[in-house]
Amino acid sequence: METALLPWKPCDVGDDLDSVQTPALILDLDAFERNLDHLMASAKGLRVRPHAKSHKCPEIAHRQMARGAVGICCQKLSEAFVFAQAGIRDILLTNQVVGAAKLARLADLSQSIRLGVLVDNSEHVKALADAMMGKTQLLDVYIEIEVGGNRCGVQPNTALELAHQIVKTRTLRFAGLHCYHGPAQHFRQESQRHEAIASASDIAGQSAELLRHAGIEVPCITGAGTGTFWLERDSGVYTEIQPGSYAFMDRDYADNLAGPGDVRFEHALFIHTTVMSDSHEGFVVVDAGLKSMSVDSGMPRVHELPGLVYLRASDEHGVVDTTKGKRPSLGQTLRLIPGHCDPTVNLYDDLVVIRERKVVDIWPISARGASL
Amino acid sequence: METALLPWKPCDVGDDLDSVQTPALILDLDAFERNLDHLMASAKGLRVRPHAKSHKCPEIAHRQMARGAVGICCQKLSEAFVFAQAGIRDILLTNQVVGAAKLARLADLSQSIRLGVLVDNSEHVKALADAMMGKTQLLDVYIEIEVGGNRCGVQPNTALELAHQIVKTRTLRFAGLHCYHGPAQHFRQESQRHEAIASASDIAGQSAELLRHAGIEVPCITGAGTGTFWLERDSGVYTEIQPGSYAFMDRDYADNLAGPGDVRFEHALFIHTTVMSDSHEGFVVVDAGLKSMSVDSGMPRVHELPGLVYLRASDEHGVVDTTKGKRPSLGQTLRLIPGHCDPTVNLYDDLVVIRERKVVDIWPISARGASL
Numbered sequence: 254m255e256t257a258l259l260p261w262k263p264c265d266v267g268d269d270l271d272s273v274q275t276p277a278l279i280l281d282l283d284a285f286e287r288n289l290d291h292l293m294a295s296a297k298g299l300r301v302r303p304h305a306k307s308h309k310c311p312e313i314a315h316r317q318m319a320r321g322a323v324g325i326c327c328q329k330l331s332e333a334f335v336f337a338q339a340g341i342r343d344i345l346l347t348n349q350v351v352g353a354a355k356l357a358r359l360a361d362l363s364q365s366i367r368l369g370v371l372v373d374n375s376e377h378v379k380a381l382a383d384a385m386m387g388k389t390q391l392l393d394v395y396i397e398i399e400v401g402g403n404r405c406g407v408q409p410n411t412a413l414e415l416a417h418q419i420v421k422t423r424t425l426r427f428a429g430l431h432c433y434h435g436p437a438q439h440f441r442q443e444s445q446r447h448e449a450i451a452s453a454s455d456i457a458g459q460s461a462e463l464l465r466h467a468g469i470e471v472p473c474i475t476g477a478g479t480g481t482f483w484l485e486r487d488s489g490v491y492t493e494i495q496p497g498s499y500a501f502m503d504r505d506y507a508d509n510l511a512g513p514g515d516v517r518f519e520h521a522l523f524i525h526t527t528v529m530s531d532s533h534e535g536f537v538v539v540d541a542g543l544k545s546m547s548v549d550s551g552m553p554r555v556h557e558l559p560g561l562v563y564l565r566a567s568d569e570h571g572v573v574d575t576t577k578g579k580r581p582s583l584g585q586t587l588r589l590i591p592g593h594c595d596p597t598v599n600l601y602d603d604l605v606v607i608r609e610r611k612v613v614d615i616w617p618i619s620a621r622g623a624s625l
Numbered sequence: 626m627e628t629a630l631l632p633w634k635p636c637d638v639g640d641d642l643d644s645v646q647t648p649a650l651i652l653d654l655d656a657f658e659r660n661l662d663h664l665m666a667s668a669k670g671l672r673v674r675p676h677a678k679s680h681k682c683p684e685i686a687h688r689q690m691a692r693g694a695v696g697i698c699c700q701k702l703s704e705a706f707v708f709a710q711a712g713i714r715d716i717l718l719t720n721q722v723v724g725a726a727k728l729a730r731l732a733d734l735s736q737s738i739r740l741g742v743l744v745d746n747s748e749h750v751k752a753l754a755d756a757m758m759g760k761t762q763l764l765d766v767y768i769e770i771e772v773g774g775n776r777c778g779v780q781p782n783t784a785l786e787l788a789h790q791i792v793k794t795r796t797l798r799f800a801g802l803h804c805y806h807g808p809a810q811h812f813r814q815e816s817q818r819h820e821a822i823a824s825a826s827d828i829a830g831q832s833a834e835l836l837r838h839a840g841i842e843v844p845c846i847t848g849a850g851t852g853t854f855w856l857e858r859d860s861g862v863y864t865e866i867q868p869g870s871y872a873f874m875d876r877d878y879a880d881n882l883a884g885p886g887d888v889r890f891e892h893a894l895f896i897h898t899t900v901m902s903d904s905h906e907g908f909v910v911v912d913a914g915l916k917s918m919s920v921d922s923g924m925p926r927v928h929e930l931p932g933l934v935y936l937r938a939s940d941e942h943g944v945v946d947t948t949k950g951k952r953p954s955l956g957q958t959l960r961l962i963p964g965h966c967d968p969t970v971n972l973y974d975d976l977v978v979i980r981e982r983k984v985v986d987i988w989p990i991s992a993r994g995a996s997l
Contacts, residue, residue: 261703328941331633349901351956373904405902529721530777532745543968569700584723595940596915
């Protein structure tokens with residue numbers, strides 16, 4: 254057997270979309286580029302630091318930087334290494350890092366790029382300071398504030414204690430406050446999102462005021478995602494936004510009821526799938542299931558084929574209801590809009606980049622699986 | 626930056642479990658080997674063809690073969706290539722394959738190993754026969770029967786037509802009937818599973834009888850999974866079983882109410898995760914979320930720490946309720962039993978193999994992501 258057959262790629266550059274083998278993860282380059290431009294315009298001059306956990310793809314990070322992003326966010330240290338190695342020089346790790354082996358690597362990385370990391374416990378600060386001992390370039394440390402996410406983050410009073418602890422070290426620079434409200438991104442009603450971010454902004458502002466009153470400068474207040482960024486933008490409190498999914502727009506984000514017109518994005522990410530069985534009335538079976546998409550936020554939507562509904566996924570099969578639409582034939586391809594882009598992208602090694610139904614590039618999802 | 630740092634592995638052979646970086650996918654070798662032995666004993670002499678879609682790991686397939694498995698099942702053609710390249714010589718692809726590029730590869734593969742594939746449409750048979758034109762070694766073709774899965778598969782009368790079509794070709798060998806009842810695997814009550822497999826066995830038997838009556842030999846009736854295999858075993862109809870998850874035993878399978886004592890397996894697969902934030906009362910946050918496990922079958926279970934409950938997952942975080950158990954400290958590791966092993970394994974490049982809290986091996990999950 255030819256070993257050249259592995260790894261098996263879904264297509265070559267120059268192929269027609271029709272000949273791309275399935276399931277494959279497809280990026281509509283025109284829609285994607287419009288999304289990138291649109292975000293920069295919508296930011297209205299605020300610092301933009303897109304979240305790379307959504308795409309895990311250095312080619313995309315470079316395009317975001319070229320459009321004026323100040324840097325990127327990563328969520329895991331191993332992810333940050335991939336982007337640093339690909340030439341991204343300013344990374345905020347929007348997470349706590351624990352464990353000696355990881356902290357040693359983090360300290361190393363902080364000497365070759367500008368690196369930021371979060372803390373929400375004095376033990377984090379102590380462990381970071383210890384790991385950074387003897388290093389020359391400072392590590393940016395952000396305090397995560399509990400602004401409604403109900404996950405990580407501290408109250409303003411604890412933030413003040415942590416800030417005092419950070420500024421006393423020689424190797425850590427207090428870089429600001431991380432104020433991200435995760436659940437608000439997915440509230441369906443814009444009024445709910447408005448209320449949540451008004452509250453988050455209040456808490457962020459109070460925290461900053463407390464620190465400034467104690468003589469501690471707060472260089473940056475960062476947060477926000479695709480579902481709310483215009484609210485943080487207009488808050489007068491936040492100085493940086495971190496949207497990630499806007500580049501792709503998954504089904505879940507599109508299900509949010511509209512904010513203002515200038516903050517809507519287009520679907521640019523699709524799962525290309527083929528009908529591989531049609532033995533039953535009322536549905537067909539496609540070749541993309543749980544190993545080709547994450548269903549944590551619900552089923553994918555069938556793109557541009559009215560009435561077809563992706564009903565249920567098993568590991569390698571998807572059942573598509575055809576009772577209210579034109580039944581696709583055996584071998585026909587469909588495009589699915591994933592329910593949740595981040596964990597879906599993390600299933601693929603390659604992003605098949607198309608323009609007008611031609612494969613114009615294949616971008617490696619280099620940080621796929623980088624979860625350490 | 627040292628490129629040697631990438632790819633970043635969670636540990637080295639010889640490490641203590643405590644120093645394995647997280648999240649990591651852990652295999653308890655003793656429990657795993659007992660599961661393998663136990664399945665072979667429970668099969669009571671029936672042919673066992675374990676499903677490799679669960680583990681995607683050639684090291685595991687070789688251990689299954691060494692214990693007497695007749696071959697393996699794969700669910701995707703690209704997966705079959707990985708196992709064939711690793712030396713597995715008998716593979717049943719328990720799926721329909723469509724598309725010219727894939728069919729050409731399938732035909733090639735059928736010349737170097739014994740390869741089987743499913744059909745449930747006369748177009749499949751015609752396309753396979755066309756793709757096999759000029760090949761010398763025959764391709765095994767199994768007809769998928771609808772036995773209650775409500776997904777792929779045909780009724781007995783259609784099976785007879787397809788069998789006639791297959792036996793008329795020169796390059797396809799009619800190899801038998803594929804009669805897998807997927808939903809039955811997960812029925813909680815054993816009585817429900819019993820009823821479902823009694824019905825599946827009836828339909829399988831009727832289909833075989835119809836073919837034999839028409840003079841067509843039925844060499845094999847294959848199916849069954851971890852949730853029901855002893856029912857197919859005792860049916861007097863099935864001649865081969867295909868369990869996969871038994872090697873690992875995920876939370877969902879363990880939630881099934883007990884069958885007979887000889888068909889219970891041990892949890893052998895875990896997600897090793899670390900508490901990375903503990904800023905809130907009532908819960909801690911661990912570093913394993915949606916990118917470290919599939920939650921399609923529900924949340925993972927916390928292993929051996931009574932009262933701790935994994936409540937919810939976001940992309941890279943997991944919230945563990947501590948109100949009813951001993952609160953773990955920042956930096957402490959936990960083991961999670963994944964809700965659904967197959968799509969969870971598909972997220973990792975490596976399986977960290979431990980025995981008595983020592984890393985004794987690291988097995989590549991070589992078919993991770995092989996979904997073409």
